[in-house]
Amino acid sequence: MEHRTGSTVVTVVDGEGRPVADADVTVRQTAHAFRFGCIGFDLIPLADGELAGAAAEAAGLLAEQWLELFNTATLPFYWGDFERVRGRPDTARLLAAARWFRDRGVELKGHPLAWHTVTAPWLLELSTDEVAAVQRERITREVSGFAGLIDTWDAINEVVIMPVFDKEDNGITRLCRAIGRIPMIRLAFETARAANPAATLLLNDFDMSTAYECLIEGVLEAGIRIDALGLQSHMHQGYWGEERTLETLDRFARYGLPIHFTESTLLSGDLMPPEIQDLNDWQVESWPSTPEGEARQADEVVRHYRTLLGHPAVEAVTYWGITDAGAWLGAPVGFVRADGTPKPSYAALHGLVKGEWWLPPTPLRTDAGGRVAVRGWYGDYEVAAAGQRGGFAVSPGAEEQQVVLR
Amino acid sequence: MEHRTGSTVVTVVDGEGRPVADADVTVRQTAHAFRFGCIGFDLIPLADGELAGAAAEAAGLLAEQWLELFNTATLPFYWGDFERVRGRPDTARLLAAARWFRDRGVELKGHPLAWHTVTAPWLLELSTDEVAAVQRERITREVSGFAGLIDTWDAINEVVIMPVFDKEDNGITRLCRAIGRIPMIRLAFETARAANPAATLLLNDFDMSTAYECLIEGVLEAGIRIDALGLQSHMHQGYWGEERTLETLDRFARYGLPIHFTESTLLSGDLMPPEIQDLNDWQVESWPSTPEGEARQADEVVRHYRTLLGHPAVEAVTYWGITDAGAWLGAPVGFVRADGTPKPSYAALHGLVKGEWWLPPTPLRTDAGGRVAVRGWYGDYEVAAAGQRGGFAVSPGAEEQQVVLR
Numbered sequence: 165m166e167h168r169t170g171s172t173v174v175t176v177v178d179g180e181g182r183p184v185a186d187a188d189v190t191v192r193q194t195a196h197a198f199r200f201g202c203i204g205f206d207l208i209p210l211a212d213g214e215l216a217g218a219a220a221e222a223a224g225l226l227a228e229q230w231l232e233l234f235n236t237a238t239l240p241f242y243w244g245d246f247e248r249v250r251g252r253p254d255t256a257r258l259l260a261a262a263r264w265f266r267d268r269g270v271e272l273k274g275h276p277l278a279w280h281t282v283t284a285p286w287l288l289e290l291s292t293d294e295v296a297a298v299q300r301e302r303i304t305r306e307v308s309g310f311a312g313l314i315d316t317w318d319a320i321n322e323v324v325i326m327p328v329f330d331k332e333d334n335g336i337t338r339l340c341r342a343i344g345r346i347p348m349i350r351l352a353f354e355t356a357r358a359a360n361p362a363a364t365l366l367l368n369d370f371d372m373s374t375a376y377e378c379l380i381e382g383v384l385e386a387g388i389r390i391d392a393l394g395l396q397s398h399m400h401q402g403y404w405g406e407e408r409t410l411e412t413l414d415r416f417a418r419y420g421l422p423i424h425f426t427e428s429t430l431l432s433g434d435l436m437p438p439e440i441q442d443l444n445d446w447q448v449e450s451w452p453s454t455p456e457g458e459a460r461q462a463d464e465v466v467r468h469y470r471t472l473l474g475h476p477a478v479e480a481v482t483y484w485g486i487t488d489a490g491a492w493l494g495a496p497v498g499f500v501r502a503d504g505t506p507k508p509s510y511a512a513l514h515g516l517v518k519g520e521w522w523l524p525p526t527p528l529r530t531d532a533g534g535r536v537a538v539r540g541w542y543g544d545y546e547v548a549a550a551g552q553r554g555g556f557a558v559s560p561g562a563e564e565q566q567v568v569l570r
Numbered sequence: 571m572e573h574r575t576g577s578t579v580v581t582v583v584d585g586e587g588r589p590v591a592d593a594d595v596t597v598r599q600t601a602h603a604f605r606f607g608c609i610g611f612d613l614i615p616l617a618d619g620e621l622a623g624a625a626a627e628a629a630g631l632l633a634e635q636w637l638e639l640f641n642t643a644t645l646p647f648y649w650g651d652f653e654r655v656r657g658r659p660d661t662a663r664l665l666a667a668a669r670w671f672r673d674r675g676v677e678l679k680g681h682p683l684a685w686h687t688v689t690a691p692w693l694l695e696l697s698t699d700e701v702a703a704v705q706r707e708r709i710t711r712e713v714s715g716f717a718g719l720i721d722t723w724d725a726i727n728e729v730v731i732m733p734v735f736d737k738e739d740n741g742i743t744r745l746c747r748a749i750g751r752i753p754m755i756r757l758a759f760e761t762a763r764a765a766n767p768a769a770t771l772l773l774n775d776f777d778m779s780t781a782y783e784c785l786i787e788g789v790l791e792a793g794i795r796i797d798a799l800g801l802q803s804h805m806h807q808g809y810w811g812e813e814r815t816l817e818t819l820d821r822f823a824r825y826g827l828p829i830h831f832t833e834s835t836l837l838s839g840d841l842m843p844p845e846i847q848d849l850n851d852w853q854v855e856s857w858p859s860t861p862e863g864e865a866r867q868a869d870e871v872v873r874h875y876r877t878l879l880g881h882p883a884v885e886a887v888t889y890w891g892i893t894d895a896g897a898w899l900g901a902p903v904g905f906v907r908a909d910g911t912p913k914p915s916y917a918a919l920h921g922l923v924k925g926e927w928w929l930p931p932t933p934l935r936t937d938a939g940g941r942v943a944v945r946g947w948y949g950d951y952e953v954a955a956a957g958q959r960g961g962f963a964v965s966p967g968a969e970e971q972q973v974v975l976r
Contacts, residue, residue: 324780324784325780327783328780328783328821341824344787344790344791345783345784345787346787346788346791347791371780373779373781374730374731374734374777374781375779375780375781375783375784376784377733377734377751377781378730378751378781378782378784378785378788379784379787379788381750381751381752381785381788382752382784382785382787382788382789382791382792383788384750385750385752385753385788385791385792386788386791386792415734418747
């Protein structure tokens with residue numbers, strides 16, 4: 165994990181700029197630079213003040229559990245949900261939710277700006293040219309409307325299958341088939357870029373085959389700027405294992421782009437049979453979390469996160485749901501059971517994020533010049549002495565810095 | 571088959587330009603516009619005069635069988651065979667073979683100019699830049715050296731897997747991985763185009779998945795001109811069937827490029843198990859042609875060719891071997907058994923190519939202006955009267971033409 169840690173020499177000074185020499189100080193980490201992400205879907209009703217009584221209490225507990233593990237929330241912008249009726253977007257509700265997370269120090273990501281699934285049903289009534297026009301308008305509206313709050317977006321989702329998707333008639337597949345995959349990607353990226361030049365824009369896919377490589381190479385040759393590659397990893401059919409995960413990372417890392425491991429899930433119950441091609445085809449009445457499954461999940465979560473953080477190209481992981489309650493397909497994917505109790509996986513991941521990969525409050529002593537050396541995980545830190553404190557960061561290149569205690 | 575047939579009104583005139591009025595004439599087809607192709611590998615020793623005695627006789631029979639069914643020969647330019655020792659290419663031998671075919675009215679195709687398999691082993695000793703340079707030189711040498719004889723080339727083969735091919739260390743995979751798939755394709759196409767601007771250049775692949783679509787879209791977006799798409803179809807694991815074949819054709823036809831159905835094979839013996847991923851992994855001691863297999867093959871050949879000619883985008887089919895003798899993997903793929911006797915598939919395909927899809931010698935009568943209407947398959951025709959003859963073509967747009975009898 166050499167590539168995740170660094171050193172800095174902090175000169176601690178008081179309000180008048182005098183070195184705090186030969187003093188006991190406490191240094192603690194306050195945040196990770198690495199993006200430990202999770203969907204924030206479950207917390208929107210709480211964030212928006214829609215809950216009361218027991219529901220509010222349960223959601224409050226979930227929020228506490230969430231905020232203890234994660235620092236980045238993915239919010240849902242599925243067009244078919246966000247603007248089911250044309251001209252009535254769900255902007256206010258999502259803005260309130262985004263602010264709630266931002267106020268708690270959480271970074272945000274929007275998912276997705278263009279996708280053929282859960283897309284607006286009313287696109288079917290439009291001509292292909294009109295679909296392109298409203299797709300552009302919708303991207304401009306969301307990206308500019310949320311700029312400053314949400315500055316990371318899955319600009320477009322699952323383009324490998326987009327033009328040949330045949331499960332459901334929809335306007336986006338029709339558009340993508342008409343203009344081609346790369347022009348479709350260009351449409352999404354250029355429109356989003358224009359709406360928020362500071363945004364981090366991702367190409368995201370579940371297809372880890374060579375098809376995604378070919379698509380990426382075409383997009384890069386076409387001169388479309390991608391800020392990060394999203395690799396989905398719903399593992400309902402079983403943990404990929406270290407070897408496959410690393411092989412996948414290596415194949416996609418060779419484009420020199422940061423990798424976000426998006427949509428990761430590991431089950432704490434029965435696995436989906438391997439012959440299922442489209443995960444949506446697996447519909448079961450009940451899909452319980454089991455003691456054996458929970459032990460396996462805890463083990464796999466640790467292995468999975470170790471593998472991902474161990475690869476220098478990965479800068480974010482997004483887990484696809486902290487709780488089993490309301491999980492996609494009813495699968496027991498959470499680190500928390502539907503009743504709110506944490507599974508072993510919760511403690512296991514916490515042991516990494518806030519344990520092994522975290523600098524706890526640590527007593528140190530400054531030298532005659534007020535200097536103290538800190539080595540730790542890239543992220544934000546606090547140094548405290550005699551009731552006063554100051555913040556600094558451990559980051560690549562920040563070898564020396566001054567911190568004023570206040 | 572509307573798209574394969576046309577009409578023309580031929581005005582038959584004598585050597586002085588006078589209409590041959592109210593006369594009996596015989597019209598016959600002499601060639602197909604559609605490219606019925608096959609590998610010509612087996613006939614090279616015969617064409618080059620390397621054979622004598624019984625071997626020459628057997629090869630002569632095979633040549634007769636070949637020329638009765640096919641009008642286009644694919645010749646082998648596998649770099650590792652063609653120039654096993656650097657600087658000693660097999661040019662003379664291939665030139666002689668190409669002329670032999672050309673003299674018999676057969677069009678030629680070269681396969682392939684760039685490929686990671688059976689590539690020159692000595693590339694391994696070169697730097698990646700040097701591999702690129704010698705790859706360019708080799709393309710220029712072959713394409714210009716054979717121009718006028720071979721004007722159709724598989725410019726590059728199997729690029730989907732090229733940079734991630736891991737079965738054998740080779741210089742081409744290394745180069746493709748270093749520069750990317752699209753620059754690799756650009757290298758092959760631009761070099762071949764410069765060497766013979768009149769050439770028809772193909773991108774050829776066995777990967778019929780969406781990966782090939784993504785690759786093609788990237789190549790077209792990058793502005794690389796492709797003249798035709800090659801779709802391989804080694805069916806050692808069973809005939810694809812009409813539905814899959816048409817679905818595949820429709821997916822690749824949407825780029826508006828002509829399609830060559832390259833490397834088609836249908837077995838007349840046991841099928842390879844479906845779990846085999848790389849066909850090369852299936853090595854059996856003996857793989858006989860069986861009576862049941864031959865009946866199945868005859869049926870499937872007819873269905874396969876009907877399906878392909880029924881699709882307007884297809885302009886060529888290349889069958890991958892007329893004879894079982896020396897067939898890839900020892901598989902019984904031929905229309906002729908190893909002992910030279912034709913299988914039922916031979917008569918079945920012949921019944922299409924020179925039967926159902928062919929205008930046999932047909933008596934017609936010219937009108938008072940010497941005109942005769944001909945409707946037939948696109949291709950070359952001959953009209954004969956009183957011991958004299960003249961040629962014409964049925965082709966799109968050629969509605970009226972004059973033929974001089976000589």
